[in-house]
């Protein structure tokens with residue numbers, strides 16, 4: 001991914017980051033899954049863990065615009 005992304009609204013240089021989910025007293029990176037949300041009584045949602053793609057988010061420090069990406073990498077794939 002291009003590290004020099006500019007905000008589409010105000011053209012300020014965006015900064016890399018992530019949106020963390022709070023899970024059982026710890027933090028986890030958000031993940032994208034294909035399909036529509038399907039409730040599960042066991043896990044809250046039915047997801048295929050092997051299809052998870054970690055989500056990174058860029059933020060514009062000027063206007064606050066957020067832009068998220070789900071690009072598969074070897075570091076973020078579940079085996």
Ligand SMILES: [Zn+2]
Nearest residue numbers: 007010060063
């Ligand atoms: Zn902006």
